[in-house]
Amino acid sequence: MDLKGVLEVLEQLAPLSLAESWDNVGLLVEPSRPRPIKTILLTNDLTAAVMDEAVGMKCDLIVSYHPPLFRPFKRLLQKDWKQRLAVRAIENGIGIFSPHTSWDSVEGGVNDWLVGGMGRGKVSVLSQAVSSGAQKHRVEFSCMDDGEVNSLLEQLRHTEGSETFQCTRINSESGGQQVNLTCGSSALTGAVQILLSHPHASKSLNITQVQQPPLLGCGQGRLSVLEEPVSVSTAVQKMKTHLGLPHLRLALGDQQTLDSMVKTVAVCAGSGASVIQGVTADLYITGEMSHHEVLDAVSKGTSVILSEHSNSERGFLGVFRERLSARLDHTVSIVISQTDRDPLQVV
Template identity: 75%
Template sequence: MDLKGVLEILELLAPLSLAESWDNVGLLVEPSKSGPIKTILLTNDLTPAVMDEAEVIKCDLIISYHPPLFRPFKRLVQKDWKQQLAVRAVEGGIAVFSPHTSWDSVRGGLNDWLVGGVGSGQVLVLSQALSSAPQRHRLDFTAKNQDELNNILMLLRETENSETFQYSILRNEEGGQRVILTCPSSALTPVVQTVLGNATASQSLSITQVQQPPLLGCGQGRHSVLHEPVSLAMAVQRMKMHLGLRHLRLALGDQKTLDSVVKSVAVCAGSGASVLQGVNADLYITGEMSHHEVLDAVARGTSVILCDHSNSERGFLTVFKERLAAHLPDSVTIAISKRDRDPLEVV
């Protein structure tokens, strides 16, 4: 299978449009020679050790959850380790792809996997993702009679993208014609200019931005009301097993103990404080939060589990490997990096 075909499958599994606006997702390194993709390496972070591994197994594509190229480069030199990785990928003919927050957001993705570690429950998205369809505006104006309305509509049909306009017409008691029209934001200026060219319509014109529809089940963070509440001690043990960790950091909520009952859980992979802030739950689970953010949660009676940033994410690679393999021919080998690990460990 060629690179284009693999990218189409990756888009199907987690559309890049779901990624946060600040993120740098997608194909980050594209080889000049478009050979077949025979070996794919999955990793949470692309480090020099992981690149060594990719070269040994003659990898054609690295899927790195975190984007190894994030901030713009003005040059490619050997002084910076990330620039070194980019050069090695180019020289080795290895493509590099990063999904990052698109995996977090997609329904059934990383955050759904993370919250499922405590147990099954009724799950809701904390920060709802909206449709990435082109933004639209609604214009509401009135024409004094049918002839005036026909003239306005004729001029509107002459504007660019007029085939994408949608409108309805309501007649008022005085015989005037009220028009409710929606158009793409890209066409807003010529449409407004056309309406303003009519004295009656210009006096009644109002413009509002149309809210994008939500993408159900997609977005950042998850909140789960557990079907079967558990003790805090049990929640900790389940997360250790789910993440494959011997140790977690735990902050007990005010007046809480290990025997306290956990009925609701809020999670956000990685650094989740901004998503979890103010969420009402018995337990927060994320990779990292600042000292003061933990104190704020504890003061509200919410216990906090921290597992370090990439430890909250890495286990999802196994899940994604199975999903990706189901869409690829047997000729493509998918490996999970053995040298990828969180840079922090308990000693």
């Protein structure tokens, strides 16, 4: 399969439109010489060790959960480790793709996998994703009769972006007509200019922004109301098993003990304080939080489990490998990096 075909499958599994606006997702390095994609390496972070691994196996595409290229470069030099990675990828004809927060947001993605470690429960999204379609506006105005409406609509049809117009007309009790016009952002200014120049339409003109529909099941963070509440101690053991870690960091909430029961759990993979902070839950689970963010949670009686940043995400690579392999009809070798690991360890 060629690179374009693989990218289409990656987009189907987790649309890049779900990524946060600040993120840098998608194809980050594109080889100049097209070649069949035979081997894909999955990693949480693209480090020098992982790049050595990719080059050694003659990898064609690296899918790195975290984007190794985030801030703009003005030059590519050997003194910066991320720039060195980009140069090595280019020299070896290896593509680099990053999904990052699109994997976090998508239904069945990283955050659903993370909260699943606590067992079955009623799961909801903490920060709801909405459709990424073009922004639309509803323009409402009144006219005296059909003649005025037809004249205005004819003028509006000649404005830029008029192909986005959707129009309904309602006869009013006074004999006039109420017009509801939906248009894209590109057509809004021209439409308003025409309507403001009309004596009747300008007096009744009302403009509202159409809210984008929510994408059910998608968004940042998850809250689970567990079917079977567990103790804090059991929750810790469950997450150790789920994440494959011998150690976790725990902060007990005010007046809580290891035997206190956990019914509600809020999770956000990575550095999740901005998403879970303020959520009412018995337990927060994320990769990292600052000292003061932990204190804030504890003061409310909420216990906190921290795994270190990438340890809260890495286990999803195995889940994604199976999904990607199935979508590619098992025609591509998909390998999970053996050198990728969180830079922090307990010593």
